[in-house]
Amino acid sequence: MSITRISIVAAVAIVLTCLLTGCWSRIELNELAITSATAVDRKGDEWFVSFQVLIPSSISSGIGITGGGSGAPVIVYSTKGKTIKEANSRSFFESPRKLYFAHNRVIIVSEEAARRGLNPVLDVYLRNTDARETVDVLIAPGSARTILEQMMQIQKISGDGIREINHLESKYTSILPEVKMYQLAMSLASDSGSALLPEVFLSGHSDAASLKVFDRTTLPAKVKLGRLAVIKKDKMVGWLSRKEALGVAFLRNDVKKTSLTFACPNEENKHLTLQVGSSSTELQPILKGDKMTVKAHIKGKAVLSESDCASMDLYKPEIVDALEKAAVKELLTYTEAGWKATQRLHTDTLGFADLAHRKYRKQWRTWKKDWDRYFAAIKVEVSAEITLTNVGLSNQPFNADALREGKK
Amino acid sequence: MNEEIKGNHSTDEKELKRLSADLDQNIKMVTDQLGTQPDIMIRQLHLFSNSKAALLYIAGMTNVNAVNLLVMSMISEPPLGSSEQVESPFDSLMYRSLAVGGIRKLASLDEVLLAMLEGNSIILLDGFCDAIAAFTCGVEKRSVEEPSTQTVVRGPKEGFTETLHVNTALIRNKIKSPNLRMEYRIIGHQTRTTIALVFMKGIADDKVIEEARRRLDLIDTDSILESGYIEEFIQDKTFTPFPLLQNSERPDAVAAGLLEGQFAIIVDGTPFVLLAPVTFVKFFQSSEDYYQRYDIATFLRIIRFFSFFASMLLPSIYIAITTFHQEMLPTQLLISIAAQREGVPFPALIEAMIMEVTFEILREAGVRMPRIIGPAISIVGALVLGQSAVQAGLVSAAMVIVVSFTAIASFVIPSVNMGTAARLIRFLLMILAGTFGVFGILAGLMMLLTHLSALRSFGVPYLAPIAPLVPGSLKDVFIRVPWWAMKKRPGFQKKEATVRQGTPSSLSETDDEHPQEGSEQ
Numbered sequence: 001m002s003i004t005r006i007s008i009v010a011a012v013a014i015v016l017t018c019l020l021t022g023c024w025s026r027i028e029l030n031e032l033a034i035t036s037a038t039a040v041d042r043k044g045d046e047w048f049v050s051f052q053v054l055i056p057s058s059i060s061s062g063i064g065i066t067g068g069g070s071g072a073p074v075i076v077y078s079t080k081g082k083t084i085k086e087a088n089s090r091s092f093f094e095s096p097r098k099l100y101f102a103h104n105r106v107i108i109v110s111e112e113a114a115r116r117g118l119n120p121v122l123d124v125y126l127r128n129t130d131a132r133e134t135v136d137v138l139i140a141p142g143s144a145r146t147i148l149e150q151m152m153q154i155q156k157i158s159g160d161g162i163r164e165i166n167h168l169e170s171k172y173t174s175i176l177p178e179v180k181m182y183q184l185a186m187s188l189a190s191d192s193g194s195a196l197l198p199e200v201f202l203s204g205h206s207d208a209a210s211l212k213v214f215d216r217t218t219l220p221a222k223v224k225l226g227r228l229a230v231i232k233k234d235k236m237v238g239w240l241s242r243k244e245a246l247g248v249a250f251l252r253n254d255v256k257k258t259s260l261t262f263a264c265p266n267e268e269n270k271h272l273t274l275q276v277g278s279s280s281t282e283l284q285p286i287l288k289g290d291k292m293t294v295k296a297h298i299k300g301k302a303v304l305s306e307s308d309c310a311s312m313d314l315y316k317p318e319i320v321d322a323l324e325k326a327a328v329k330e331l332l333t334y335t336e337a338g339w340k341a342t343q344r345l346h347t348d349t350l351g352f353a354d355l356a357h358r359k360y361r362k363q364w365r366t367w368k369k370d371w372d373r374y375f376a377a378i379k380v381e382v383s384a385e386i387t388l389t390n391v392g393l394s395n396q397p398f399n400a401d402a403l404r405e406g407k408k
Numbered sequence: 409m410n411e412e413i414k415g416n417h418s419t420d421e422k423e424l425k426r427l428s429a430d431l432d433q434n435i436k437m438v439t440d441q442l443g444t445q446p447d448i449m450i451r452q453l454h455l456f457s458n459s460k461a462a463l464l465y466i467a468g469m470t471n472v473n474a475v476n477l478l479v480m481s482m483i484s485e486p487p488l489g490s491s492e493q494v495e496s497p498f499d500s501l502m503y504r505s506l507a508v509g510g511i512r513k514l515a516s517l518d519e520v521l522l523a524m525l526e527g528n529s530i531i532l533l534d535g536f537c538d539a540i541a542a543f544t545c546g547v548e549k550r551s552v553e554e555p556s557t558q559t560v561v562r563g564p565k566e567g568f569t570e571t572l573h574v575n576t577a578l579i580r581n582k583i584k585s586p587n588l589r590m591e592y593r594i595i596g597h598q599t600r601t602t603i604a605l606v607f608m609k610g611i612a613d614d615k616v617i618e619e620a621r622r623r624l625d626l627i628d629t630d631s632i633l634e635s636g637y638i639e640e641f642i643q644d645k646t647f648t649p650f651p652l653l654q655n656s657e658r659p660d661a662v663a664a665g666l667l668e669g670q671f672a673i674i675v676d677g678t679p680f681v682l683l684a685p686v687t688f689v690k691f692f693q694s695s696e697d698y699y700q701r702y703d704i705a706t707f708l709r710i711i712r713f714f715s716f717f718a719s720m721l722l723p724s725i726y727i728a729i730t731t732f733h734q735e736m737l738p739t740q741l742l743i744s745i746a747a748q749r750e751g752v753p754f755p756a757l758i759e760a761m762i763m764e765v766t767f768e769i770l771r772e773a774g775v776r777m778p779r780i781i782g783p784a785i786s787i788v789g790a791l792v793l794g795q796s797a798v799q800a801g802l803v804s805a806a807m808v809i810v811v812s813f814t815a816i817a818s819f820v821i822p823s824v825n826m827g828t829a830a831r832l833i834r835f836l837l838m839i840l841a842g843t844f845g846v847f848g849i850l851a852g853l854m855m856l857l858t859h860l861s862a863l864r865s866f867g868v869p870y871l872a873p874i875a876p877l878v879p880g881s882l883k884d885v886f887i888r889v890p891w892w893a894m895k896k897r898p899g900f901q902k903k904e905a906t907v908r909q910g911t912p913s914s915l916s917e918t919d920d921e922h923p924q925e926g927s928e929q
Binding site for chain 2: 014027105
């Protein structure tokens with residue numbers, strides 16, 4: 001190729017490339033309405049979708065940022081439509097910027113919407129590329145939009161804050177799981193056809209929807225995590241209390257770290273706390289005749305983190321044994337509560353259907369037609385084993401009186 | 409000057425104008441050719457044998473002391489006993505009495521003129537058709553100083569100068585081997601610039617040297633004022649942003665190149681010596697890499713490669729991500745950048761272009777301006793264009809950071825011409841990023857890779873030893889292994905000279921008794 005031809009081709013290519021500028025999917029940052037949280041409500045036949053949109057200049061402050069640091073960090077607005085996407089597209093009537101969902105952190109579904117079915121929500125998230133399936137899903141009793149309107153302490157963006165709360169809670173207490181959109185879809189599509197979603201609710205007497213709440217050191221209303229919602233075949237069927245939720249978490253092998261507080265073995269009205277880390281659960285289905293029994297064995301390692309008990313020498317193995325036994329006893333009350341709640345809601349939140357399908361494939365063909373009935377007949381035998389690995393830096397519970405007398 | 413000087417445009421075919429036997433006519437012939445200029449000195453004198461003679465030289469081109477000594481030796485008595493021998497005054501001068509190192513016998517006028525213009529003194533004798541050229545060259549020259557472009561923290565502080573012979577001596581001083589060969593050529597009809605082709609016989613590939621000779625002989629121009637002229641004449645491909653010849657101001661770097669099998673071209677009048685053949689990775693090797701500990705050298709080399717890609721890609725990646733792929737940013741960063749962009753009126757591409765062009769202008773101004781107004785430019789550049797542009801809302805602070813980092817990263821590359829390549833490509837990639845996003849950047853990089861792998865420098869693939877992969881040569885590419893592990897040369901050398909450690913006599917063809925020097929590098 002001659003030099004002139006190369007240069008002509010190069011020049012034409014560059015010119016044509018420049019002509020393409022502005023086409024395709026180019027969008028500048030100041031044309032985006034970055035959504036940090038979405039709420040889905042249902043009123044009548046219509047979907048009410050609310051968006052918590054970030055106002056970047058109110059969140060960041062610095063050189064060259066106009067209006068930095070003043071004003072509310074987010075703005076919330078709602079649109080309605082017969083489908084979620086219709087509601088989304090109506091946002092163009094009122095928003096100067098294009099809604100952008102890639103940084104959406106949480107989607108909050110109202111209890112009513114959840115009870116009427118989550119399929120449309122899942123469809124929107126799985127069908128479209130701009131919405132990410134890694135968004136956390138939570139259920140709000142009452143209006144979901146109200147949650148988005150609340151200011152949060154420390155975190156300026158409450159959508160991000162809710163996700164952080166959910167994440168840390170699931171990491172350190174494991175009572176409520178952090179459920180992402182794809183996990184929800186996966187568990188609803190599994191044999192058991194059920195899922196668990198954490199509840200987010202507004203506690204307090206009034207709401208904290210204005211910047212004025214930051215004038216005081218306590219917020220009049222707080223966004224908190226509460227109970228655990230049980231979803232069965234895309235519809236919400238009921239709530240589990242925190243105790244039941246922890247039991248279910250143990251049975252589902254979802255516990256990463258949690259704490260157990262129970263009465264001292266030698267003193268009924270005083271308590272001690274064990275920090276349970278790295279717990280694992282093995283489920284073993286056993287078929288006896290027509291009935292299935294699931295044997296659950298929970299193994300956990302615990303650290304004594306607080307003890308208010310009367311004098312007990314933790315150097316003695318029998319004392320430690322007693323502690324471990326008490327912990328197991330306590331743990332079994334949780335799992336029992338969890339199992340009873342599961343039975344009460346007729347929902348296989350523990351994933352027994354998948355266990356049964358894997359182990360008894362032939363029988364599964366008949367069971368799956370009427371799984372709810374079989375599930376109701378399942379018996380669960382829970383055993384647990386907790387090893388106390390560490391009692392902390394001290395041995396005897398701290399007792400000022402005893403220590404003073406010992407000196408005399 | 410012991411080596412033979414080869415004029416590439418041989419005057420053999422031309423009708424040579426012979427000198428005559430008449431002194432006055434000879435002087436007239438010279439003055440006719442050169443004109444009567446004040447710096448052309450003609451000293452007429454009588455020798456002891458009463459024969460007339462003339463000394464011709466150009467003032468300023470010659471060393472005054474050497475000329476004085478020459479005059480002295482011409483007019484003084486011949487040594488005792490010499491009169492017994494029957495010897496012509498010419499032979500007596502030529503072989504006996506002249507107190508000067510280099511003597512040549514010249515027959516034609518052209519030779520006389522050239523010798524004068526090179527700074528030799530010409531002795532004409534009445535009654536003889538030949539002239540004597542005495543080597544009295546001595547132009548005022550810069551002394552050996554620390555190189556200004558390729559500075560090191562540890563390593564020799566000497567740099568090449570504008571004088572060819574000083575430069576060859578600096579190399580000879582590094583490599584005391586009989587195999588170090590220098591071939592001289594004179595290129596440029598008007599400038600008659602002396603050029604030395606330097607290589608290690610027995611290490612450099614003979615075919616490459618032959619090709620270098622051929623390309624140098626093909627140069628047909630009136631002037632060579634800097635090695636850049638030579639570089640453009642002999643490089644393999646013109647239409648590429650990448651340098652196909654390396655240049656260095658450092659004798660140690662050139663010596664190291666020669667010992668790896670490269671050849672060097674020294675051009676009289678410039679301290680920048682060319683080295684070829686060269687590969688892409690050579691431009692990321694600093695001579696200091698070999699003087700520092702290998703682990704530090706490896707770290708620095710990785711930093712350099714990173715900086716090269718940063719200086720080439722960072723603005724385009726920023727443009728692509730902020731205008732096409734916002735989902736790739738962490739949320740907090742996105743909010744921060746979005747906040748800064750709130751008041752900026754331009755699209756990210758235009759914003760980046762403004763800043764990059766501004767920086768290029770600043771850089772060029774910094775190089776060209778008189779030293780004395782340097783601080784003024786710094787203040788204007790740093791304050792007005794940096795901070796004030798952000799405060800005025802013309803550009804975002806993030807963009808200033810990106811452009812600044814890019815600018816600093818481009819200075820990390822030891823070789824200035826490779827840094828310039830990255831600068832040019834950066835603009836192209838920015839346009840691609842602004843139109844197609846990351847897709848455009850990758851398309852551009854693919855084209856770049858294709859181009860790079862098609863390049864050759866004197867037949868050596870530019871991307872060697874990565875493509876084609878030569879695993880043995882990777883010891884000195886992304887990492888620098890300790891010296892004892894680099895037993896082989898990295899790939900420019902001829903096949904027989906692959907091993908450089910453990911075979912002390914392999915270099916020397918004459919098998920002489922030269923004492924083994926320590927490690928040369």
